[in-house]
Amino acid sequence: MLVFTAIATGTATATAATTAATTSSSSTAASEVLTVSAAASLTGAFRELAADFRRRHPGTVVRLNLGASSSLLRQIQAGAPVDVFAAADRTSIEALRSSGHLRSQPLPLARNRLQIAVKPGNPLRLRGLADLGRAPVLALCGATAPCGRYAATALQRAGVRLERSRLSRGTDARATLLAVSRGDADAAIVYATDVRAAGRAVQGVEIAAAQNISAWYGLAIVRAGGARPIDRAFVDHATSARGQAILRRHGFAAP
Amino acid sequence: MARSVRHSPRLLRSLLPLSLLAVLFLALPLVGLLQGVRWTSLLSDLAAPQAREALGLSLLSSLLATALALLLGLPLAWSLARERFPGRELVRALVILPMVLPPVVGGLALLGAYGRSGGLIGGWLHQALGVQLTFSLAGVVVAQTFVALPFLVLAVEGGLRGIDPRYEQAAATLGAAPLACFLRVTLRLLLPSLAAGTALAWARALGEFGATITFAGNIEGRTQTAPLAVYLLLESQPAAAYALSFALVLLSLAVIIGLRGRWWSLGR
The missing domain is CATH 3.40.190.10 (Periplasmic binding protein-like II)
Structure with a gap:
């Protein structure tokens, strides 16, 4: 249910983005849509990252699909039309590797405790x-x-x-x-x-450091039809100094 | 209804393929669900602790919620149907609200009223009476009653309105005492809509998800009902999730079959 809510809010954001895109970039060709499934803990950081990415790539619509990485993984394996996956653990990304859904080498994104x-x-x-x-x-x-x-x-x-x-x-x-x-x-x-x-x-x-874990966040392209330039651009943006600064601001540590 | 259709046979014939589309639309997901069920291990999947507990908890809580809905709903339905009082339409709107409200919002509203910390009367309930509804079976029942009550009230109110008052008047003129008049005339005529309302309320309580997880939490064996377990088991034990889903479909079908001809054959 909460995943559905997240999808709904994601869609709402995308709709808002669509209207923004059509008003600001009437000169650009048909807008490209990028669907990003991200771990729920990345919610705030990825909203900001997506907004920043849209400013850099006018006319692009970024749809966020937020939820538990394990749920997002299941959706992708069931054929959900997702382009980029940002997971809160290695296990979810590796599961996609073994099921043949990865279209790029996974890149480290951040760390968390x-x-x-x-x-x-x-x-x-x-x-x-x-x-x-x-x-x-x-x-x-x-x-x-x-x-x-x-x-x-x-x-x-x-x-x-x-x-x-x-x-x-x-x-x-x-x-x-x-x-x-x-x-x-x-x-x-x-x-x-x-x-x-x-x-x-x-x-x-x-939590005492000896007991705490260091959560690894990574992202990869999972688009069924193969990576597009815009998918790579988003991954590059998230891992760039600019994208990393946004993640730091939301409390994430360097990968 | 049936008669007006008979007047336009051509229209009827042209609509048949479209009706088939609707039937397919409804049937296909059910077939899809059945396809996911692992039949060879259905019983052992259902007997797995988490599934069995969730199903037991769902049955218990939904029956309690139905009883509570009857207790609260019958007087209200009677007042709405038979009494005239200021603000009646407002009360009816209030009754319908939980029906159209997203259940998660209902859960948040319940927290705002009965939550131990920050609820309007939840803090008092906890301090004065030692009652905490959140994370308890009682909380599950409250959440389920909140969403199920409208179905009962509306069905019973409709039923009461449909009773021709002349039957009751005739019984009274013929010397029946008020109680006998109620039991032998009103209640008997009300029975179909009462049964329908009870069954719908129970089915709604059984399927409740959003208000329950928001208000009562998701504690295995305590507040994790079957719909919650289906959602959480889907990742770790999909076979158990499908087995539970199948059990819920069977229960719902049993209600429909039990009510055969009670609430949709009115136009026949």
């Missing part, structure tokens, strides 16, 4: 993963989503075992954080960038 998101003021005084046993309800990403698998690794490293009956699973990183920012979950394990994007609605608690 996990944080514990708590209610403003940290009412339960949680100081790290070991304290999560005190949280009545903990929100985690779906077990197959990258953030869900990263969280499982971190919890394992910290030697924390949590009862199943206290774990609520979100469909992707952003949906998982919503359980704390809008709902009644006491804590969530999400990316540090998600906590930052949520502003004052939540507060971040650092």
Whole structure:
């Protein structure tokens, strides 16, 4: 459902972009449409990246399809018309390699780490993963989503075992954080960038470096008909100094 | 309806191929779903802990939601159909709203009212009564009732409006006590729409997704109902997701067959 919502918002952005494109570039030839499937944690960064790319390539329409990398991967394998895929883990990209969907060498995009998101003021005084046993309800990403698998690794490293009956699973990183920012979950394990994007609605608690993971983000062209120049241009833009500056501003580390 | 169609046989013949298109449009996805079901392991897929728990939870919560909808909805339907009061149209609009509202928005609205932190009365419920609806079975039932109630109220209100008051008057003139009059005349005439409304409300509760995941969360064995499990299992255990989907289709079909001729044969 939340993936569908993301697609819907993506489409809405694209519609807005279409109107903008038609008014600004009546001289250019038929506008090219670029569909980018991106991990939900990249939402803010990729909206800005897409807007920046459109300014550089007038007449191009960028459609964002945001969701858990594992869901996006499944969509691409089921034949979704996607041109570029930006995933929050290597596993999703490698899965596309083995199913023969990659049209370019995957490039590293960014790195990210996990944080514990708590209610403003940290009412339960949680100081790290070991304290999560005190949280009545903990929100985690779906077990197959990258953030869900990263969280499982971190919890394992910290030697924390949590009862199943206290774990609520979100469909992707952003949906998982919503359980704390809008709902009644006491804590969530999400990316540090998600906590930052949520502003004052939540507060971040650092996870000890020895327990934390370093999430690898990468992107590749997956267009069924083969890469077009515009697809390569987008990948180049995202990995350029300019694109990387946008990612840094949203809290992502260098790849 | 049927009579007016009989008057224009030529039109009827020309519309038949188009109707077939609609039938195909509805049937094809169902066939597609059946195609995804792994029949050889259907029972063991359904018996897998996550699937079995989700299905059990769905049955329990949807039945409780239907009961709650009956409890809340019957008096309201009666008032809407039989009483005149200011703001009646406004109340009816309010009743229809959850039907057309995106369920996720419904879930957010429920959080705004009953959420422990930040809900209008949720904080008080928690402090004074120790009740927390979010992340609990009660929360699932509340979310399902919220979306299912309109179906019950509208069906029953329509049924009540369709009853010719002269039957009740005749029974009263013939000396039937008010209660007997209600039970033996009104209720009996209302039964088809009551059954239809109950079944539709139950089916809507059973299929609820957006309001549930937003308001009650997605805890395995506690708030993860069958639709939520279908969505989450799709990546890790697709066979279980399809088996659950098939079970939901069977349950829905059972409702339709059970209601055969109750709410769509009115024009016959």
